[in-house]
Amino acid sequence: MAAPTTSTSNRVLRQEVLGSRRLSNYWWATVVSLGATGFLLAGISSYLKVNLLPFADPTKLLFIPQGIVMGLYGLAGLLVALYLWMMILLDVGGGYNEFNQETGYIRIFRWGFLGKNREIEVGCRIQDVQAIRVEIKEGLNPRRSIYLRVKGRRDIPLTRVGEPLPLSELENQGAQLARFLEVPIEGL
Template identity: 75%
Template sequence: MTASTTQRENRVIRQPIVGSRRFSNYWWAIVVSLGATGFFLAGLSSYTQVNLLPIGDATQLIFIPQGVAMGFYGVAGLLLALYLWLVILLDVGGGYNEFNKESGRVQIFRWGFPGKNRRIEFSCRLQDVQSIRVDIKEGLNPKRALYLRVKDRREIPLTRVGQPISLSELEDQGAELARFLGVPLEGL
């Protein structure tokens, strides 16, 4: 949601939100896939007594208990890798925020998990927007997020989940949005 990713015209701001298609998710999906495949092949090699690994000799493992444990960890890891790849493929959490003065509407859209609630949409009138709230929590698990506060006291998250954005970027985004909507910026 920086100036390069925010499409700003005179009357419309559209902010794309990166969901699960982040570099870190690709990295972990690849690492887990490779590691789990290695564990699974090691367990299978100890059972069949045929070396299926390109590095090392897994036929030296005794099937019970080492081969069974390696096979179990391999299957569990492959299931986790499958989950990670599906989340990336479905782009869970991805979407956009659109603030449109021409239509007088705010539209928040995100992709969710498959099912009846796959499309997560929120829409309201610009007049119903009460403020933009900044939420900053430092510490071991820092949280930095922007929220759209609506008059019925609901708070709709505007920033992506995961890596916290820098403080200056968060302040700039909040101030730009509050200025565009003509509402106060809270929480600073």
């Protein structure tokens, strides 16, 4: 997938953050939807004794227990698919990081789930930023993230969740941000 877009002027740096609208999420939502629909149609076919699938003949299955189990798997799969499509539709995790030297303010915005926390916004003053922290953890569950270290607060994550960024992109983004905010970079 393409790198997150960064727009900059002399005094404002804005980084777009990719949320749930990734190619891999579209792929898995489609695969789960198709598989779950097949299971559900197989369960219904075994009950009605009418073949609803063009590539198989589930009418020969006994409704109890195979047809019921396949129907339940299909329903469960469709619920998972609905969840995945809702995540994509709502673009959960998507948003932007805006560093504005004109106003002296940093705004980090992300989309969340429906409800009172649909819009998640964190802000702070640029003068409160102590450093940019880069975290690189390799292994079975790799993590490559950039954090904003702010006085009197926990570190604020700035990168997307899920797919780790390539090392070169992580280093470039961290260095660009540290130069723009005129703070040190930690962890490289």
